[in-house]
Amino acid sequence: MTNSSNSSVANNLKKSPKSKLLLLILVGISIRLLKKIPLPWLNYGLLPELDSPNLLSIGITPLITSSILFQVLNFIPAFKKWKQDAEEEGSSNNKISKFNKGLTIGIACFQAFRFVNKLSPYIYGPNLVKFFTLGLLIVTASMILVWMSEIISENIFTSGTSLILSFTTILDEIIRLVAKALTIYNPALWPIFLLYIFLLSIVVTIFARSIREFPLISSRQFYSETMPFTNLPFTLNPGAVMALISTESLVRILESVLINKFHLNFFGGISWLLILLRYLLVVLLSYYCSIIQIDPLTITNQLQKMSISLNNQPPGEPTLFYLKTELKKVYLSGGIILVLLTQLTELISYFSPQLDLRSYLSSLIIFFSGLLEVDQKIFAKEFQLVENSKQNNF
Incomplete structure (x- = not known):
């Protein structure tokens, strides 16, 4: 009797929104404290103040990079066949998770030893032992962040990676942006800046909450009038952040090549070329970074195995073609909205270059997306639980 009551209490605590919020606060405080731990044997007096290395110098980027590589590897036939064989064997969770963890490590x-190699001029008495120890400390700290992200994903049912990234990097970027905004001497720019933040939050909300649903019909539903119909939901632009980051990296590389190798003037004709190229890349990469997270072929095969029809489409190739066509419309429209947001950012940066909003656009999107995730997974569910308890009382 005692064991059953204890287990029920544990389950209630695990499902409690307050316990989830407390877990999130503890993880955030732990990460901020870890960022204050300096690396040993470094001469911090020679390092720039804004570039001060700490225990979380590489953060959770190894997990993000491995996830991106894992999605890209799906386009390789040999890897896709290995993944499908693992899924058919029923051991996909073990094999794929082990591969992902090994790739992350x-x-x-x-990244850690490459970072330590850059710090070698600032190390007191550099030697192989100190080099290896510093690299091991940074790798261990990064794995702790990976472990924390898994805890968040399992207990709060949201993206632990994005929340960990917010605690490690994005929060510092937001604080830096606010500090820059406070130095604005032109009072007329303040309403414009606040309006921009408001519009940005609306766009992020549209990306997160706008869903394209495809009706699913199983063979049982044809013979049962009571069985409810279900939908397959897709968000508007899940690859927005990665599209912006990739676009800026590619444009900067091209800009450097055109100026340094071909000695072209940025303020001449190539400025318009780079602007048009940036908009084109934002749209195309929004589609690409979104579609690699979905894999329509895998979805089509799973629906066919379960004898489920997607919007009355025949199984197999017709379903795959229909899904690709509809998702292309969804993700390209999301890319166009992202281009409009980028254009607005460019316009405000033109009148207020000291803010450099373009550099903070990805961070702001991740920050607002994280807030929406927390609101949806914690506070919205708590409100729903309260409403359900009121209805049960009546």
Whole structure:
């Protein structure tokens, strides 16, 4: 009797919105404290103040990089066949998770020791032992963040990676942006800046809450009038952040090549070329970064195995073609909205270049997306639980 009551209490605590919020606060405080721990044997007096290395210098980027590589590897036939074989064997969770963890650790080791190599001029008495110890400390700290992200994903049912990224990097970027905004001497720019933040929050809300649903019909539903119909939902632009980051990286590389190699003037004809190229890349990469997270072929095969029809489409190739066509419309429209947001950012940056809003656009999108996730997974569910309890009382 005692064991059953204890287990029920544990389950209630696990499902409690307050316990989830407390877990999120504890993880955030722990991460902020870890960021205050300096690396040993470094001469911080020679390092720039804004570029001060700490225990979380590489953060959770190894996990993000491994996730991106894992999605890209799906386009390789040999890897896709191995993944499908693992799913058919029923051991996909073990094999794929082990592969992902191994890939994350390998990337973390590469990034950590590459980072330590850059710090070698600032190390007191550099030697192999200190080099290895610093790299091991940074890799261990990164794996702790990966572990924290898994805890958040399992208990709050949201993207632990984005929340960990917000605690490690995005929060610092937001604080830096607010500090820059406070130095604005032109009072007329303040309403414009606040209006921009408001419009940005609306666009992020549209990305997060706008859903394209495809009706699913199983063979049982043809013979049962009481069985409810279900939908397959897709958000408007899940690859917005990665599209912006990739676009800026590619445009900067092209800009550097055109100016340094071909000695072209940025304020001449190539400025308009780079602007048009940036908009085109935002739209195309929004579609690409979104579609690689979905994999329509896998969805089509799973629906066919379960004898489920997507919007009355025949199984197999017709369903795959229909899904690709409809998702292309959804994700390209999301990319166009992102282009309009980028254009608004460029316009405000033109009148207030000291803010450099373009550099903070990705951070702001991640920050607002994280707030919406927390609101949806914690506070919205708490409100729903309260309403349900009121209805039960009546």
